[in-house]
Amino acid sequence: MSQVIVVTSGKGGVGKTTTTANLGTGLALKGKRVVLVDTDIGLRNLDVVMGLENRIVYDLVDVVEGTCRLKQALIRDKRYEGLMLLPAAQTRNKMDVNPEQMKTLMQELRDNFDYVIVDCPAGIEQGFVNAVAGADDAIIVTVPEVSAVRDADRIIGLLGANGLTSARLLINRYNQAMVKKGDMLDTADILDILGIRLLGIVPEDQAIVRSSNLGEPIVTTANPAGQAYQNVVKRMLGEDVPLAVSKDDTGFIARMRRIFSRNKGA
Amino acid sequence: MNGIVFKGTRGGIEVLFDALAPFEAMKQELQKKLTENPRFFGKRADVRVSAVVGRELLDREKEELLEIFGEYFNANGVEFVSAAETGPKATAPLNGDATDQETLPEVEGSMFLFSTLRSGQKVECEGHIVVMGDVNPGAQLVAAGNIVVLGAMRGMAHAGALGDAGAVVFALNLQPTQLRIADMIAIAPKDEQKTGYPEIAHAYQGKIEIIPYDAGSPGRKQMRNV
Numbered sequence: 001m002s003q004v005i006v007v008t009s010g011k012g013g014v015g016k017t018t019t020t021a022n023l024g025t026g027l028a029l030k031g032k033r034v035v036l037v038d039t040d041i042g043l044r045n046l047d048v049v050m051g052l053e054n055r056i057v058y059d060l061v062d063v064v065e066g067t068c069r070l071k072q073a074l075i076r077d078k079r080y081e082g083l084m085l086l087p088a089a090q091t092r093n094k095m096d097v098n099p100e101q102m103k104t105l106m107q108e109l110r111d112n113f114d115y116v117i118v119d120c121p122a123g124i125e126q127g128f129v130n131a132v133a134g135a136d137d138a139i140i141v142t143v144p145e146v147s148a149v150r151d152a153d154r155i156i157g158l159l160g161a162n163g164l165t166s167a168r169l170l171i172n173r174y175n176q177a178m179v180k181k182g183d184m185l186d187t188a189d190i191l192d193i194l195g196i197r198l199l200g201i202v203p204e205d206q207a208i209v210r211s212s213n214l215g216e217p218i219v220t221t222a223n224p225a226g227q228a229y230q231n232v233v234k235r236m237l238g239e240d241v242p243l244a245v246s247k248d249d250t251g252f253i254a255r256m257r258r259i260f261s262r263n264k265g266a
Numbered sequence: 267m268n269g270i271v272f273k274g275t276r277g278g279i280e281v282l283f284d285a286l287a288p289f290e291a292m293k294q295e296l297q298k299k300l301t302e303n304p305r306f307f308g309k310r311a312d313v314r315v316s317a318v319v320g321r322e323l324l325d326r327e328k329e330e331l332l333e334i335f336g337e338y339f340n341a342n343g344v345e346f347v348s349a350a351e352t353g354p355k356a357t358a359p360l361n362g363d364a365t366d367q368e369t370l371p372e373v374e375g376s377m378f379l380f381s382t383l384r385s386g387q388k389v390e391c392e393g394h395i396v397v398m399g400d401v402n403p404g405a406q407l408v409a410a411g412n413i414v415v416l417g418a419m420r421g422m423a424h425a426g427a428l429g430d431a432g433a434v435v436f437a438l439n440l441q442p443t444q445l446r447i448a449d450m451i452a453i454a455p456k457d458e459q460k461t462g463y464p465e466i467a468h469a470y471q472g473k474i475e476i477i478p479y480d481a482g483s484p485g486r487k488q489m490r491n492v
Binding site: 150151153154156157158160161192193195 | 302382383384385386387400402403404418420
């Protein structure tokens with residue numbers, strides 16, 4: 001059964017587009033038919049992060065307005081079997097599309113793919129409303145900063161008001177060293193406030209900057225962030241991959257917990 | 267889209283319409299709000315509804331609105347009030363998304379909420395407010411009476427908003443961004459630690475004081491005698 005999943009955050013710059021690109025690529029590598037939809041009309045980025053910018057002919061607004069057929073606007077990613085991109089328009093703005101049109105578009109995509117991953121723009125205005133229309137699940141991306149968590153909370157509330165209550169959380173740019181020093185919110189703090197299921201934690205990794213600039217998703221590599229995204233993909237597919245939530249995995253309690261869980265597994 | 271705010275009052279539900287909205291938009295918004303929240307309105311057939319509109323409505327317009335109200339409420343319980351009669355507060359805010367307003371209706375004046383309030387959500391009430399859930403930073407509770415949060419209170423709470431300095435704010439975990447009781451305002455000290463036990467905020471000698479909650483304390487009775 002196909003799923004339409006919106007990747008959203010409220011705050012900008014927390015890694016929505018990177019997450020969309022990597023989860024989509026990861027799912028395609030697992031043999032799924034995936035389409036990435038960039039709804040950030042006027043400020044499109046997903047095509048750049050995917051390295052597909054130069055192949056854009058038609059875009060989402062063209063499809064919605066009937067200038068072209070859906071198939072003409074979809075860009076096949078030749079590197080990964082089953083992965084396609086529907087780019088946003090760069091010369092238009094978010095008011096050129098309405099939620100009803102988005103619902104229709106999502107329905108059409110749903111018929112042709114296993115996963116429709118929607119990259120949502122920052123903010124809570126028309127772009128957000130468009131992106132969440134027609135979605136049946138959401139991934140909230142946040143970083144361990146108070147302001148980002150505050151915005152994520154707002155977004156969860158707005159999604160809930162739209163009947164989307166199954167949202168899961170992805171904590172991006174997590175820095176274990178800073179958390180240990182007490183300089184960064186830890187996972188437990190964030191989950192305490194947001195109170196939604198955790199889908200994964202992606203560590204801060206300088207290799208991400210390079211991979212985004214090159215247009216090659218990091219999920220294909222063995223970097224820590226790449227590994228983390230692979231784990232998230234597995235969880236999306238229903239595999240049981242343990243989350244490392246413990247505050248300090250070298251501490252006494254964590255060690256005890258490990259010993260006990262090992263016994264339980266045996 | 268702005269337009270309509272639902273408010274719980276002692277007498278029933280007050281529906282505030284944006285005075286500047288065109289009638290068609292008004293109608294659509296009302297229909298939308300009622301369909302979106304059938305849970306809130308579904309079983310309230312006996313509730314009195316005052317529709318407060320910023321201008322005089324034509325009879326034809328009233329009939330059309332009544333038709334919509336009638337699907338959810340007893341149409342005989344609906345009365346139209348012009349905003350001029352109830353003062354300036356009775357017009358819907360002109361800014362903000364409709365979903366911004368989480369002002370929920372309430373029948374008896376007090377409210378019982380079974381959910382966590384998140385950033386941007388605001389609840390106003392002429393009675394007391396009880397929340398079974400957390401109140402997150404950025405959320406606001408405003409009550410003429412007391413506020414009880416059976417969870418973490420991390421947002422803004424204003425008890426005794428109409429001037430009752432005897433009102434209190436109680437929470438299992440009281441870590442508010444800001445507390446207000448009547449016309450007093452308090453913020454937490456910067457180095458405040460999580461206490462791990464329930465606390466209650468009340469007015470004491472003209473200031474807001476937070477003390478551990480002790481059901482047997484003799485101070486409890488004095489709390490009302492500020």
